[in-house]
Amino acid sequence: MLPDALPPPDVCCLGLAKTFGSGPTATEALRPLDLTFAAGQTTALLGPSGCGKSTLLRLVAGLEAPSAGHVTIGGNSPAQVCARAGLAMAFQDASLLPWRTVRGNIALALTLARQPADPALVERLIALVGLDGFGDRRPAELSGGMRQRVAIARCLAAEPRLLLLDEPFGAVDELTRLRLNFDLPRLWEKRGTTTILVTHSVTEAVLLSDRVLVFSPRPASVVADIAVSLPRPRNRDVMATPAFRDLVDQASAALWAGSLAGPLAAE
Numbered sequence: 001m002l003p004d005a006l007p008p009p010d011v012c013c014l015g016l017a018k019t020f021g022s023g024p025t026a027t028e029a030l031r032p033l034d035l036t037f038a039a040g041q042t043t044a045l046l047g048p049s050g051c052g053k054s055t056l057l058r059l060v061a062g063l064e065a066p067s068a069g070h071v072t073i074g075g076n077s078p079a080q081v082c083a084r085a086g087l088a089m090a091f092q093d094a095s096l097l098p099w100r101t102v103r104g105n106i107a108l109a110l111t112l113a114r115q116p117a118d119p120a121l122v123e124r125l126i127a128l129v130g131l132d133g134f135g136d137r138r139p140a141e142l143s144g145g146m147r148q149r150v151a152i153a154r155c156l157a158a159e160p161r162l163l164l165l166d167e168p169f170g171a172v173d174e175l176t177r178l179r180l181n182f183d184l185p186r187l188w189e190k191r192g193t194t195t196i197l198v199t200h201s202v203t204e205a206v207l208l209s210d211r212v213l214v215f216s217p218r219p220a221s222v223v224a225d226i227a228v229s230l231p232r233p234r235n236r237d238v239m240a241t242p243a244f245r246d247l248v249d250q251a252s253a254a255l256w257a258g259s260l261a262g263p264l265a266a267e
C-alpha cells in the first residue's frame with residue numbers, strides 16, 4: 001500500500017521512559033511520559049539543551065528502544081510504520097549520502113519507499129527549499145544550511161504521514177528559515193501530516209505548530225502544554241499580533257520557570 005493511502009496517525013506514548021547505561025553512570029533522559037500527538041497536528045517540543053527532546057523523537061522513530069513503556073503510531077509500532085515508509089525524520093546533522101547529488105539524495109527517499117521515480121516532484125522540492133540550480137551539486141559543495149534544506153526536501157519526498165524534525169533549521173540562515181517557516185506548514189496542512197518538531201526557537205515553535213510542549217531539564221517532563229490556535233496560513237503579519245506575542249511570552253515563561261525548578265537550578 002502506498003503511504004498516500006494511509007490516514008495521518010495519532011502518536012501515543014504510554015509510560016515512555018529512557019535511561020542510557022546502568023549503575024552509577026546511568027543517564028535518565030526521560031521520566032515515564034504519557035503523551036498523545038493528535039493526527040494531522042504539528043507539535044513543537046521546546047526545552048533546555050540535553051533535556052531529552054531528541055531522545056523522545058528517536059523513540060517515536062523506533063531508533064532507540066524504550067527502557068519502559070511503548071510508542072504506537074496509528075496503532076502500529078514504529079518499526080511497522082517505518083517498513084511502510086509512513087515516517088520520515090530530519091536530524092540536526094543532515095546525514096546525506098556524500099556521493100549522491102542533491103537530486104540523487106532526494107530521489108533516494110522515493111526508491112527506499114518503493115515509490116516510482118518522479119523527477120518533477122524532486123524539482124518542485126528543490127525549488128521549495130530554495131535550492132534551484134544546485135540539483136547537480138554534491139553535499140560537500142553545499143553550505144551546512146543548504147545541506148539541511150536537502151534533508152528537509154528528502155523527508156518530504158515520499159509524503160510520509162508522520163514527520164519528525166529535529167532542529168531541522170539550525171544551520172539555515174534567518175531569512176530562509178523564516179521563508180521555510182511560512183512555506184512548509186502549507187505543505188503539511190495540504191497532506192494532513194502529523195508533525196513533531198524539536199526547536200530551540202520559541203518564535204519558531206509558535207509559528208509552526210498547533211501545540212507547544214515545554215519540557216523541564218533532564219529527565220524531561222512536560223511543564224507546559226500550550227494550544228496554538230492562530231489562523232493559518234501564517235505569515236509575517238501574524239507575528240505582529242498580540243495573540244502571537246502572548247503565546248511566545250507563555251512559552252518563554254514556561255521554559256524559564258521549568259529551568260528554575262529543574263536540576264540546573266541547583267548548579
Ligand SMILES: Nc1ncnc2c1ncn2[C@@H]1O[C@H](COP(=O)(O)OP(=O)(O)OP(=O)(O)O)[C@@H](O)[C@H]1O
Binds near residue numbers: 027029218
Ligand atoms: N546514546 C546515548 N548514550 C548515552 N547518553 C545519551 C545518549 N543519547 C543521549 N544521551 C543523553 O541523554 C540526555 C538527553 O539527550 P537528548 O539528545 O535527548 O537531549 P536534547 O534535549 O535533544 O538536547 P539538545 O537540545 O542539546 O539537542 C543527555 O544527557 C545526553 O547526554
